[in-house]
Amino acid sequence: MKTVAIRHHLSDPLLIAYAAGSLPEAFGLVVAAHVSLCDDCRARLGGFEALGGAMVEREAVAEMGEGSLEAVFVRLESLPPAPPPPCRAGIFPAPLADYVGGGLEAVKWRTLGMGVRQAILPTAKGASARLLYIPAGQAVPDHGHRGTEMTLVLQGAFRDEMDRFGPGDVEIATEELEHTPVAEPGADCICLAATDAPLRFTALLPRLLQPLFRI
Amino acid sequence: MGTETESDWAALMLAVRDRQDRAAFAALFRHFAPRVKGFLMKSGTDAVLAEECAQDVMATLWQKAHLFDASRASVATWVFTIARNRRIDAARKARRPEPEELPWGPEPEPDQAEAFETAQETRRLTEALADLPEKQRALIERAFYGDLSHSEIAAETGLPLGTIKSRIRLALDRLRQRLT
Numbered sequence: 341m342k343t344v345a346i347r348h349h350l351s352d353p354l355l356i357a358y359a360a361g362s363l364p365e366a367f368g369l370v371v372a373a374h375v376s377l378c379d380d381c382r383a384r385l386g387g388f389e390a391l392g393g394a395m396v397e398r399e400a401v402a403e404m405g406e407g408s409l410e411a412v413f414v415r416l417e418s419l420p421p422a423p424p425p426p427c428r429a430g431i432f433p434a435p436l437a438d439y440v441g442g443g444l445e446a447v448k449w450r451t452l453g454m455g456v457r458q459a460i461l462p463t464a465k466g467a468s469a470r471l472l473y474i475p476a477g478q479a480v481p482d483h484g485h486r487g488t489e490m491t492l493v494l495q496g497a498f499r500d501e502m503d504r505f506g507p508g509d510v511e512i513a514t515e516e517l518e519h520t521p522v523a524e525p526g527a528d529c530i531c532l533a534a535t536d537a538p539l540r541f542t543a544l545l546p547r548l549l550q551p552l553f554r555i
Numbered sequence: 556m557g558t559e560t561e562s563d564w565a566a567l568m569l570a571v572r573d574r575q576d577r578a579a580f581a582a583l584f585r586h587f588a589p590r591v592k593g594f595l596m597k598s599g600t601d602a603v604l605a606e607e608c609a610q611d612v613m614a615t616l617w618q619k620a621h622l623f624d625a626s627r628a629s630v631a632t633w634v635f636t637i638a639r640n641r642r643i644d645a646a647r648k649a650r651r652p653e654p655e656e657l658p659w660g661p662e663p664e665p666d667q668a669e670a671f672e673t674a675q676e677t678r679r680l681t682e683a684l685a686d687l688p689e690k691q692r693a694l695i696e697r698a699f700y701g702d703l704s705h706s707e708i709a710a711e712t713g714l715p716l717g718t719i720k721s722r723i724r725l726a727l728d729r730l731r732q733r734l735t
Contacts, residue, residue, distance in 0.1 A: 356708050359699075379731075391695070393632030394677055395635065404589050404610075409588075411610060439652070
């Protein structure tokens, strides 16, 4: 996928947790999608995975069972070829296209009002992932977070109290951040977002709607 | 056994990739399978499942040999990523979203010096890990055994990871240039 000028990257702890395989699936999806777009983070991830390699290399050996090599040789005979890796689809990097089952046209959006739409993606417990569609110039209701929220921009851009986030940029928001993201004029903004706790809206109306829309 | 270096593993891996060399695979198995099993047991997998998973990991090593790129990862690193994915699959019944494969795949004829350097980097990293103060090393190990959440992981590992990251970054740049 072509590289864009990315200004906001993944943090080391997120990359280490992803390299170690302990990140909840929804966060892992955002990491995989960003790494697909960002060679800097791909290289940093490679560094942390090399650390995992070093750990395996110095690991205390646990004897394999008798005949295990022969058993694997037998299995190799009937091993199916590795399935082809998923492909990107339009603005969706391959891992995301794999979850959506295609490109933008395959997304099953639900309206949240004011032209804002979302689609929740199926991931394991621990954190949730969704696609967000924010019309150009539109604001997402003012909200805080109980846990961590990761937002990766796929199209368009948004601004909040922190900075501007364009395609490929990822914003990592923690409990301290209360923000009102506003989509920039121009292209409608499409993001992949993941949280490990429900968002906390400051205004009453979105708070009432929250259980309804699972945001 | 015991005298092979990381670059020898890379040569064996390429023999598996290019010629389906069973003797090379057996040598890789004898070295890595018991380490993978040990790693999985430290991550909380019981011995029976760890044995089964270690066999799966080695079968995957054979099955995905065509994706191995010696200029971007050592064999140990590659084995680690396969073992990690297998652990996620076994422990959490969760999927593992993987970054997009680079469209041109690994280089058919990896630069020998590149591959050697990448292998050396992992060896240096292994030594540096051994030299860390016990407390610091224990933290890294807990992170890689899956005992720490991302908010509990410290950003600073205390390890010289800069060179290995810039080496991978250069390899990526070179791959991208090959297309244009």
